[in-house]
Amino acid sequence: MDPSARLLVVDDDVSIRAMLREYLQAHGYQVAEADNGVQMRERIEHDTPDAVLLDVRLPGEDGLLLARYLRERYDLGIIMVTASGDVVDRVVGLELGADDYIAKPFDPRELLARLKSVLRRLQARPADAPAQQQQHEQQQRQPIAVRRQGFGRCEVDLEGRRLFEAGGREVTLTAMEFDLLRAFLANPNRVLSRDQLLLQTRKREWEPFDRSIDIRIGRLRRKVEPDPAAEPRVIRTVRNAGYMYVPLDSAL
Incomplete structure (x- = not known):
């Protein structure tokens, strides 16, 4: 992405904003x-940025x-800025759709490297747009039953990004959980490392002591396993x- 990308720094500490701006x-x-x-809303409505640096507190x-x-x-792009010990905030932020996070106090050079990485990933997305549009049109022509795939005791509506129990009741699903389901459906009976799962769902590599994938897998299991206990x-x-x-038909 062009280095002249537009950024929005959202932080109530004026000294941090001034440092980052400079x-x-x-x-x-x-x-x-x-x-x-x-x-933040006023700034974005006036001029939508390419990425937001967003303080948690x-x-x-x-x-x-x-x-x-x-x-x-x-x-x-969304980069969450958290206090150094707020692991829960980092996990929740990623689950809500943030692209990356950095803990305070941070080295501006590390922030710049993370920002460049997020912007590069955003730049790469349009290359897939024609294929995604074609896939979307094909899915639109399919009956609803075809667009749903079984996953454990549930069914996944890939087009609607929704999850349903066998009786038809919808199960609440976060964006990250849906991305995990889609990654698993594309790779049945194949081991996926934490690195692969993070790259496929959040376009970043796994880091030591990063438990975000394990936490999300635990939540997902409670929704789709035949017997969560x-x-x-x-x-x-x-x-x-x-x-x-x-898949359940091969899990016996």
Whole structure:
């Protein structure tokens, strides 16, 4: 992506905003600022940025709520800025659709590297647009029953990004959980490492002590396993390797 990409820094600490503005502008980026959710919305409505650097701890609406708002409405990069010990905030932020996170206090050079990585991934997306559009049109022509695929005790509506129990009741599904389901459906009976799962769902590599995938797998199992209290049959743990999706017809 062009180094003149537009950025929005959302942080209630004026010194951090000033530091980031000066540093990022020195590297060729256009930088706007906001100190709360209201200002963030005003800035975005006036000029939608390519990426947002979003502090978690904000007055009023916190960064997690704002991350959900952004992901539901805009196709832009989101980097969450968290306190160093807030592992839960990092996990929740990623689950809500953030592309990456960085902990305070941070080295501006690390932030710049993460920002460039997120922007490169965003730049690469349009190359797949024709194929995605063709797939979407094909799915639209298919009857609903064909668009649904079994997964454990549930059915996945790939077009609608929804999950249903056998009786038809819809099961709440986060964006990250759907991406995991789609990755597993595309690779039945194949071991997927944490690296592969993160690359396929969040376009980033797994880092040591990163438990975000394990936490999401645990939540997903409670929704799709035939007996959530028993040993997993559908999403199996492969020790020191990763996870494997085993369709029920081959799980016996």
